[in-house]
Amino acid sequence: MKKSSSNTCTICSSYKNSPLYSGEGVEFVMCDNCTLISLYPRPTEEEYEKFYKDEYQKHRHDINTYEQAVRIREQKGLKGKKSYIEELGEFLREGISVFDIGCGWGTFLKLLKDSKGFNVEGIEPGAMQARVARDYYGLKVARETLSDYVERNSGNRFDLVSMIHVLEHFVDPGKVLDDAKSILKSDGVLFVAVPNTPRPNEPLDRFFHFEHCYYFTPLTLNKLLKKHGLKIISLTSTKDELRVSAVFKEDSRREIDTSNLSKLYSEREVRSSLNKQVRKYRILRFLKSVARTILPWRLFQVLRGWIISILKRLSVIDI
Ligand SMILES: [Zn+2]
Known part of the structure; x- marks a missing residue:
């Protein structure tokens, strides 16, 4: 989908925003005034x-x-x-x-x-x-x-x-x-x-x-x-x-x-919780790549299933 519309904030009409997340082909910004997160640029x-x-x-x-x-x-x-x-x-x-x-x-x-x-x-x-x-x-x-x-x-x-x-x-x-x-x-x-x-x-x-x-x-x-x-x-x-x-x-x-x-979901709190998520998955992906390297494939698959179900039960991951 192409993206080409204007990007003033839909809640407060501010045009001032700061980068929040950028990934493959997408960029999201946070409004400096009201903290709304939006796709940049929007379609x-x-x-x-x-x-x-x-x-x-x-x-x-x-x-x-x-x-x-x-x-x-x-x-x-x-x-x-x-x-x-x-x-x-x-x-x-x-x-x-x-x-x-x-x-x-x-x-x-x-x-x-x-x-x-x-x-x-x-x-x-x-x-x-x-x-x-x-x-x-x-x-x-x-x-x-x-x-x-x-x-x-x-x-x-x-x-x-x-x-x-x-x-x-x-x-x-x-x-x-x-x-x-x-x-x-x-x-x-x-x-x-x-x-x-x-x-x-x-x-x-x-x-x-x-x-x-x-x-x-x-x-x-x-x-x-x-x-x-x-x-x-x-x-x-x-x-x-x-x-x-x-x-x-x-x-x-x-x-x-x-x-x-306003306090619970301030810019600082939202950025901090997203950063925590980044760190969590970075660690999990690192552990996964190490395990895949050192363990035989079949054992890796079995252990992976166990670990995922334990982490889910502990609410460490949700997927
Ligand atoms: Zn705004």
């Missing part, structure tokens, strides 16, 4: 839309046919989305309507429909994913962008609007939030899940990639939501994911305490 809206409609599917999933996609869905099932249902527990009242932006294969919607009987709907720009959601899962999913949906929408509003690993992909996440609000009921809940930048779950050369225009911390996600008239009523920071539930700022539900976010 234009047109480049972004073209990429997701035409190239994303192949690039990301390497799936060429509908039959192949269905086979994989059959194997994987819906269990990957169960934790979101648990997370949203109290908001999943009987008979609510749900709209999933960038619903992918439709697994989250399918799970909600089957387990709760909700009225669900979604949009997905990727051709193969939208087809699987519609034809295999039998969901009401349109292959279009959020802007297109909002433009043709004739007053449909939902109790829950979700974006699971979607917001960070958009060139203009502020506009996405405004569009999402326009299809949310006045007492509705917006659920957003994004990668947890202060706690990346993999080496940084895999964590940072060009499909994400932004990487959020609880601080910057809160700033962005606030700027667009929303307040966070629930925030969960897991080892690989940041999940928030937000409502309109006029809603009577209580906002979470955000007073300590």
